[in-house]
Amino acid sequence: MGSIKISGIGKRFGAVAAIDDVSLEIRAGEFLTLLGPSGCGKTTTLRAIAGLADVDIGRIEIGGKDVTDLPVHRRNIGMVFQNHALFPHMTVEQNVSFGLRMRSVPVKSQSERSRTALELVHLGGFGGRYPHQLSGGQQQRVALARALVIEPEVLLLDEPFGALDRKLRESMQFELRQLTRRLGVTSVFVTHDQEEAMVLSDRIAVMNGGRLEQLGSPAEIFERPSSRFVADFMGITNVLTGHVITVADGLVDLEVDGISYSARARSSMVVGQQCCMTIRSEKIRVSETAPPAGTFAVEGVIEHSIYLGTTSSYRVRLKLNQAVVLSAIEVNQADVANGSRLSSGSSVWLSWGREAIHVF
Amino acid sequence: MHHHARFLLLIPAVLVLVCFLVLPLGFLVRHSFYLSELGQSPKGAATLANYAELFGDRFYVLIIFKTIWMSLLITATALLAGYPLAYFLWRSVDRWRGVLMVIVLAPLIVSIVVSAYGWTILLGNTGLVNQLLLGLGLIATPLKLMHTDLAIMIGLTHVVLPFTVLSVFASLERIDPFVREAAQTLGAKDWRVFLHVVLPLSLPGIVSGTTLAFSVSVASYVAPAVLGGSGPNFISTMIYHQLITLMNWPLGSALAAVLMVVALGLVFAYLRFWSLFGGVAFHGRTAEAR
Amino acid sequence: MFKRTLLIYCCLLMLFLLAPSIIVIVSSFGADAVTQFPPRSFSLRWYENALSQPIFLQAAKNSAWLAAVATGIATPIALAASVALVRSRFPGRDALQSLLLAPLVVPAIVTGLAILVTLSAFGLRDVTTRLVGAHVVIVLPYLVRTITVSLTQIDSSLEECARTLGARGLTAFWYVTLPLIRPGIVAGMLFSFILSFDNVSASLFLTNVRTNTLPLAMLNYVEFNFDPSLAAISTMVLVFALGGAVLVERVVGLKRVVGG
Numbered sequence: 001m002g003s004i005k006i007s008g009i010g011k012r013f014g015a016v017a018a019i020d021d022v023s024l025e026i027r028a029g030e031f032l033t034l035l036g037p038s039g040c041g042k043t044t045t046l047r048a049i050a051g052l053a054d055v056d057i058g059r060i061e062i063g064g065k066d067v068t069d070l071p072v073h074r075r076n077i078g079m080v081f082q083n084h085a086l087f088p089h090m091t092v093e094q095n096v097s098f099g100l101r102m103r104s105v106p107v108k109s110q111s112e113r114s115r116t117a118l119e120l121v122h123l124g125g126f127g128g129r130y131p132h133q134l135s136g137g138q139q140q141r142v143a144l145a146r147a148l149v150i151e152p153e154v155l156l157l158d159e160p161f162g163a164l165d166r167k168l169r170e171s172m173q174f175e176l177r178q179l180t181r182r183l184g185v186t187s188v189f190v191t192h193d194q195e196e197a198m199v200l201s202d203r204i205a206v207m208n209g210g211r212l213e214q215l216g217s218p219a220e221i222f223e224r225p226s227s228r229f230v231a232d233f234m235g236i237t238n239v240l241t242g243h244v245i246t247v248a249d250g251l252v253d254l255e256v257d258g259i260s261y262s263a264r265a266r267s268s269m270v271v272g273q274q275c276c277m278t279i280r281s282e283k284i285r286v287s288e289t290a291p292p293a294g295t296f297a298v299e300g301v302i303e304h305s306i307y308l309g310t311t312s313s314y315r316v317r318l319k320l321n322q323a324v325v326l327s328a329i330e331v332n333q334a335d336v337a338n339g340s341r342l343s344s345g346s347s348v349w350l351s352w353g354r355e356a357i358h359v360f
Numbered sequence: 361m362h363h364h365a366r367f368l369l370l371i372p373a374v375l376v377l378v379c380f381l382v383l384p385l386g387f388l389v390r391h392s393f394y395l396s397e398l399g400q401s402p403k404g405a406a407t408l409a410n411y412a413e414l415f416g417d418r419f420y421v422l423i424i425f426k427t428i429w430m431s432l433l434i435t436a437t438a439l440l441a442g443y444p445l446a447y448f449l450w451r452s453v454d455r456w457r458g459v460l461m462v463i464v465l466a467p468l469i470v471s472i473v474v475s476a477y478g479w480t481i482l483l484g485n486t487g488l489v490n491q492l493l494l495g496l497g498l499i500a501t502p503l504k505l506m507h508t509d510l511a512i513m514i515g516l517t518h519v520v521l522p523f524t525v526l527s528v529f530a531s532l533e534r535i536d537p538f539v540r541e542a543a544q545t546l547g548a549k550d551w552r553v554f555l556h557v558v559l560p561l562s563l564p565g566i567v568s569g570t571t572l573a574f575s576v577s578v579a580s581y582v583a584p585a586v587l588g589g590s591g592p593n594f595i596s597t598m599i600y601h602q603l604i605t606l607m608n609w610p611l612g613s614a615l616a617a618v619l620m621v622v623a624l625g626l627v628f629a630y631l632r633f634w635s636l637f638g639g640v641a642f643h644g645r646t647a648e649a650r
Numbered sequence: 651m652f653k654r655t656l657l658i659y660c661c662l663l664m665l666f667l668l669a670p671s672i673i674v675i676v677s678s679f680g681a682d683a684v685t686q687f688p689p690r691s692f693s694l695r696w697y698e699n700a701l702s703q704p705i706f707l708q709a710a711k712n713s714a715w716l717a718a719v720a721t722g723i724a725t726p727i728a729l730a731a732s733v734a735l736v737r738s739r740f741p742g743r744d745a746l747q748s749l750l751l752a753p754l755v756v757p758a759i760v761t762g763l764a765i766l767v768t769l770s771a772f773g774l775r776d777v778t779t780r781l782v783g784a785h786v787v788i789v790l791p792y793l794v795r796t797i798t799v800s801l802t803q804i805d806s807s808l809e810e811c812a813r814t815l816g817a818r819g820l821t822a823f824w825y826v827t828l829p830l831i832r833p834g835i836v837a838g839m840l841f842s843f844i845l846s847f848d849n850v851s852a853s854l855f856l857t858n859v860r861t862n863t864l865p866l867a868m869l870n871y872v873e874f875n876f877d878p879s880l881a882a883i884s885t886m887v888l889v890f891a892l893g894g895a896v897l898v899e900r901v902v903g904l905k906r907v908v909g910g
């Protein structure tokens with residue numbers, strides 16, 4: 001009930017594969033985000049679940065039932081579109097009760113349930129207005145109420161907050177999450193904003209070029225990206241490419257342009273293998289004095305010192321390898337009055353523990 | 361250019377329209393309040409005699425009502441017959457759009473005289489329609505189709521179809537495609553999507569199409585003249601008769617004034633009605649709140 | 651099932667729309683002296699006949715000249731008016747817009763008669779003036795509508811941008827806006843030409859024996875003659891008009907003419 005299973009679906013538009021062999025299982029009540037850049041296939045996948053797009057191959061199941069050949073109006077889904085898609089010629093109340101009307105729900109029940117749904121999105125009393133009389137945020141909330149009032153098995157959302165300004169977007173994200181948790185409805189959300197994905201999701205499915213790149217919780221994806229693409233897309237900094245020098249006791253030494261880094265090995269790593277690594281910015285310690293002997297550290301010069309209020313960000317160019325610029329983030333201490341602790345041009349030492357490095 | 365200077369750009373247009381439309385219409389109306397001998401200048405005092413004659417004589421009243429009634433019928437037919445074609449055009453593939461457009465516009469592109477002439481060939485006693493009906497054994501003697509009200513109806517419906525089809529089409533095009541999809545996701549089958557979403561949102565097109573169709577029909581001359589019977593016909597043919605045959609300019613002017621009032625008055629009332637009762641759908645508040 | 655019914659219905663309806671034209675074209679090739687469909691034998695003699703009649707040739711020339719002049723005069727006027735309507739706000743704008751589109755609702759026959767009565771009263775009996783005036787009034791609203799639709803479709807900030815780059819008002823309009831609305835203007839002009847060429851109602855009372863338009867000449871002819879000469883002329887006119895329409899559709903898209 002409410003689970004989704006996508007098995008090997010594919011769809012082509014002419015020569016281009018919009019979706020290429022995607023398989024995915026979404027648990028009942030879960031909030032999953034399809035994340036990726038434009039054209040990665042996330043919207044097409046969502047529309048395939050909805051039935052608005054047909055797949056060339058593969059099957060889709062909702063609640064254990066194979067819906068691949070089922071037309072849109074029989075799938076019992078609720079969908080929120082990017083531009084709200086409210087019926088402009090109907091009042092808010094008529095919009096919300098539309099799905100109930102299609103299901104021949106008795107009129108009295110329709111108005112009761114619509115009212116409840118509108119109150120759920122904090123728009124109780126707006127029933128008599130028309131869409132063009134509402135603000136963007138209100139319109140989107142009506143769209144949400146309209147999709148939820150029919151108690152669908154699955155809620156699908158196609159970049160619903162893209163047109164809203166930042167503050168509004170944040171509050172809507174919060175409200176949405178509260179609502180879906182409260183109602184326990186399985187939700188599939190599409191966005192290209194990785195921050196939004198992290199805020200909302202139980203799990204994230206990162207897509208690229210029609211394929212599923214990585215599936216996991218926000219923490220898993222951020223801490224252990226499986227590919228360069230995922231790392232780049234998630235905005236993870238300090239991604240370096242190098243190759244393996246030694247592997248022993250679950251530890252591995254990587255050489256990146258003359259500097260050797262030590263990290264926890266991934267399964268099946270061999271000497272000479274090329275791989276990527278990231279060093280967590282917030283785990284890099286920046287100091288003006290050299291760390292005690294025996295600690296791994298590199299020297300560098302601060303190219304850019306950026307004060308961000310809560311934190312400061314330093315871009316440090318390594319002395320031994322002028323091509324590498326590492327990004328370090330530290331929390332500003334309360335007693336620093338003039339912005340960042342260190343300024344551009346300072347000579348510093350960077351150090352970190354082995355657990356700061358993730359190899360993939 | 362400042363906004364005030366922009367305003368000057370309208371002067372040529374206003375000038376042309378005042379000189380060749382507004383003033384002449386005023387003159388025409390004035391002319392209808394006088395009497396005159398054959399082809400001579402009007403003389404004497406202003407009088408309502410012409411209008412008295414028009415509304416007093418059953419003959420003229422019949423023509424006025426017939427024109428209105430037939431135009432309403434033609435408009436309704438053109439709307440009902442044309443809506444499916446507009447829908448078809450809307451759902452059609454881009455590749456065919458161009459060709460379909462030209463076909464829909466055919467009655468406008470092809471001169472009205474040519475179309476009317478074509479109908480005379482088709483509907484005559486030895487015309488194609490009668491040939492087919494005789495050949496199929498459905499009738500024994502040729503039907504009199506030419507010089508009848510039916511012929512006028514066919515001819516004029518043909519002429520005004522492009523207006524209804526294209527107006528409705530333009531309206532359909534403006535419907536947000538996501539709104540249709542939303543209705544589908546909410547459980548509406550195709551015909552219900554049409555009834556609850558597409559049809560109401562095509563209302564502006566329906567109204568503008570029927571307005572145009574009625575205006576054209578009520579004012580048309582060629583179709584009633586060529587295809588109609590010799591008896592009481594449309595107002596326009598009567599105007600011609602008064603002017604050219606009877607040389608009674610003032611009475612012709614009075615008829616013309618009546619025609620204008622009928623055309624404008626009914627259109628105005630029609631649009632006012634929709635403005636008041638058409639609601640959100642009519643007022644085209646279909647653009648997203650920006 | 652529904653789709654198939656719709657397709658069949660639409661094909662039939664489109665046949666209806668094309669029927670008179672097809673009939674006329676085919677009949678024009680009939681050999682008999684009486685127009686009939688389908689023709690029993692084929693010949694081009696009625697084309698010869700039609701082309702040899704000075705009435706038709708002269709009338710055709712008149713109609714073409716009239717259409718060209720009316721369009722030529724109406725287009726700049728409509729262009730100026732459209733720019734004013736779309737790009738500025740002033741009190742009474744809506745009223746003026748209604749005035750500009752008024753000829754669409756005023757019966758053309760009434761317009762023609764009104765012009766006759768008025769100009770005669772002022773002693774202006776020049777046929778050319780009457781006809782040109784009437785035709786300009788008839789085509790003006792169509793041009794205004796087409797051009798305003800084009801103008802609303804383009805981004806007004808483009809012209810503003812040109813101005814920030816140093817172009818003065820008229821220059822910005824000429825180099826930026828005008829090229830962008832040119833398709834709309836062309837479509838409007840072609841439609842206006844056809845409209846004027848084919849017009850009957852407005853010209854009905856304004857011509858005289860020496861100066862006639864082609865549609866009126868054709869109407870006169872059909873009253874007394876039954877041979878396919880008329881079909882021949884009609885076909886020739888039709889081919890030109892259709893050719894023009896196809897050209898516009900290819901280059902510009904006919905939707906502009908009636909959309910909006």
